[in-house]
Amino acid sequence: MNVVNRGFLGRRDPERVELPPGQYLTRDFPVLQAGPTPSVPLDQWRFTVRAETGAEWAWTWPQLLALPRERPTVDIHCVTRWSKLATTWEGVSLDTLFAEVETVADYALVRSHGGYTTNLPLADLLDGQAWIAFGYDGEELAPAHGGPARLLVPHLYFWKSAKWVSGIDLHHDDEPGFWESLGYHEYGDPWREQRYTDD
Amino acid sequence: MTEPAVRVRWLVGTVHSVRSETATARSIVLDVPGWPGHLAGQHVDLRLTAPDGYQAVRSYSLAAPADGQRVELTVQLIEDGEVSPYLVDVVLPTEQVELRGPVGGWFSWDPDRPGPVLLVAGGSGIVPLMAMVRARAAAASTAPFTLVYSVRGPAQRYYAEELDRVDGLDLRMVHTREAGPNGRPPGRIGPADLDVALGARVYVCGPTGFVDAAIALLLAAGHDAADIRSERFGGQP
CATH class of the missing domain: 3.40.50.80 (Nucleotide-binding domain of ferredoxin-NADP reductase (FNR) module)
Known part of the structure; x- marks a missing residue:
């Protein structure tokens, strides 16, 4: 059945920017999270990668900041339908961190302070596609947006870019994270509009 | 944690009644055949289609618990919004919109929980x-x-x-x-x-x-x- 809403005209984007299907442009930076903002003291901050073998690699805050930095400018797409274009970040590429890590695992489960998790294939974190970001728009990353540091993996819906990131567990099998257990898509490609489990 | 309850099929809802809550907010009661039910706190995606085929989708919180195929939303007018002006000022009973859901499951309350x-x-x-x-x-x-x-x-x-x-x-x-x-x-x-x-x-x-x-x-x-x-x-x- 075709529903037509007479009297609904819609507001076409005058700039005709190409967005993923079902997204609209925002200039705001909406904040979405499931609970309180955790506070993470920098002297206790660690980023830990745990391989499928049990081996661990960990970085303290000063060790992270001592690594080579990148300044990606990327578009971000939230599953709640806003997209924000040309956002500027500062952080360390996951390629830099994973240069030390020995693994043959295919999947990553990302962990955050506060208990949040999200899953994605390890391949999506490598090859210049993902960063541990601690700067946004020329400033320190604000706690509301995931500071001191968050994952940035902008080619997937933004719930995959875990705020307050604390580490990554590597697994042979894909294990659903927080939203992925609540009906959201395992992979979450905005250009294929993979919002919910069976999309 | 609740089981995933997301339904991905778009359903046609027919506006049963509307009720003004404030000068800028309106509750809309819809009959949605095939609605799978929901928990209090979940939301729904609502899709409008303009006569030329242009579509826009927004999420709205459900304002009432599941009641068979009846679903209630309350929409606040956003002055420069794209979808809310139609829902608050235009749509009338017997008109149709498309819905899918429920969406979410973390921000929800189950009446079986006895605690405060x-x-x-x-x-x-x-x-x-x-x-x-x-x-x-x-x-x-x-x-x-x-x-x-x-x-x-x-x-x-x-x-x-x-x-x-x-x-x-x-x-x-x-x-x-x-x-x-x-x-x-x-x-x-x-x-x-x-x-x-x-x-x-x-x-x-x-x-x-x-x-x-x-x-x-x-x-x-x-x-x-x-x-x-x-x-x-x-x-x-």
Whole structure:
């Protein structure tokens, strides 16, 4: 059945920017999270990668900041339908961190302070596609947006870019994270509009 | 944690009735054949199609618990919005819109939970919390419920008459600008408004600044972060 809403005209984007299907442009930076903002003291901050073998690699805050930095400018797409274009970040590429890590695992489960998790294939974190970001728009990353540091993996819906990131567990099998257990898509490609489990 | 309950098929809903809540907000009751049911607190994706085929989708909180194929939303007009002006000012009974859902499952309350609940609403953040209040009544639950509801003044209250009549609900209106009938001086939400026994499951919904302020007060009062679930709208630079 075709529903037509007479009297609904819609507001076409005058700039005709190409967005993923079902997204609209925002200039705001909406904040979405499931609970309180955790506070993470920098002297206790660690980023830990745990391989499928049990081996661990960990970085303290000063060790992270001592690594080579990148300044990606990327578009971000939230599953709640806003997209924000040309956002500027500062952080360390996951390629830099994973240069030390020995693994043959295919999947990553990302962990955050506060208990949040999200899953994605390890391949999506490598090859210049993902960063541990601690700067946004020329400033320190604000706690509301995931500071001191968050994952940035902008080619997937933004719930995959875990705020307050604390580490990554590597697994042979894909294990659903927080939203992925609540009906959201395992992979979450905005250009294929993979919002919910069976999309 | 609840099982995933997302349905991906678009369903056609027919507007059964509309009701003005305030000068800029309207409740819309729809009949949606095939609706799979939902938990209080979940939302729905709503799709409009213009005569030339252009479509826009937005998410709205469900304002009432599942009642067969009947679904209720409350929509706040956003002045420069794309979809809300149509829903608040244009759509009428017998017209159709497309829906899919329910969506979400974290910010939800199950009437089988017997424990105390604190609901904290800022402005139109009342909508999913009203679904919880109504679900409690519909299930004849005796879970202790406190609702702290912050609005600018009495004219901004949604569900005003109904809320005054809910049995066993500890309703605490917070009027930030204009005093209401309860004698509380106008002002922002404060520790006294949120004073309940620790251990309650807490749901906070509203604009980002309101949610952050309420959560800060709750944590300062000793509530466990793990007991607090939030849903927010709007941005922060």
